Amino acid sequence: MSRDPVHPAKTGDARIGMTLIEVLLAAAILGMGLSALMAQMSGGFRLLSASRDFEDAQWVLAIGELKHPLRSKDDIETDLAVAPDSLDSELPEELRRRGFTFERVVDEKEIPPLNVPEDGLYVVRTRVTANNHTEEFVRYVWQKPK
Numbered sequence: 001m002s003r004d005p006v007h008p009a010k011t012g013d014a015r016i017g018m019t020l021i022e023v024l025l026a027a028a029i030l031g032m033g034l035s036a037l038m039a040q041m042s043g044g045f046r047l048l049s050a051s052r053d054f055e056d057a058q059w060v061l062a063i064g065e066l067k068h069p070l071r072s073k074d075d076i077e078t079d080l081a082v083a084p085d086s087l088d089s090e091l092p093e094e095l096r097r098r099g100f101t102f103e104r105v106v107d108e109k110e111i112p113p114l115n116v117p118e119d120g121l122y123v124v125r126t127r128v129t130a131n132n133h134t135e136e137f138v139r140y141v142w143q144k145p146k
Contacts, residue, residue, distance in 0.1 A: 056095055057128040057135040063090045064102030064128070076122050076143050077106045084129075100130040106141075118145040 018026075064087060072079045082104035088096055107123040120143045128135045 053130070053133065054135065056098070056100070057130070060087065060091065060095060060100045060102055060128045060130075061126065061135075061137065063087055064104075064126070066090075068102070068104065070124070070139075070141065072141075072143060076141060077108070080104060080122075080124055080141065081106050098130050100128060103127045103129070120145040 064082070064085065067087060067090060068082045068085070070080060082102065084101045084103040086096075086099070086101050091100065104124060104126045107125065109122065112118060122141045122143065124139045124141050126137045126139070128137075
């Protein structure tokens with residue numbers, strides 16, 4: 001029996017091509033795959049933005065630490081504290097536009113009980129803020145008790 005390319009049904013080859021159900025099923029699977037791919041891409045872009053913000057905060061922290069080093073002259077609580085500083089003259093233009101601020105706070109010491117000696121340990125919190133988001137870095141600074 002020879003094949004007729006124009007009329008395949010005449011030769012007994014009735015099933016050539018796909019049915020409507022198969023096409024709809026393939027379209028549904030393709031649609032689900034594309035929507036999952038778009039969701040992953042969206043999450044990747046959010047992660048990329050967050051990592052860029054964190055890297056910029058690290059950059060501002062480094063510049064702030066250079067401008068305001070952790071050096072105590074007499075009193076740690078007043079010497080190490082830094083009021084919010086925009087670092088405008090030190091930052092590149094793109095970071096200046098985003099409104100970063102650098103701030104350092106020394107937590108107040110608790111007065112120890114009478115029978116406990118002064119330990120000389122201070123908690124220093126350094127904050128970098130931009131766009132209502134704050135990154136905080138905590139350090140402990142020790143000063144030999146007098």
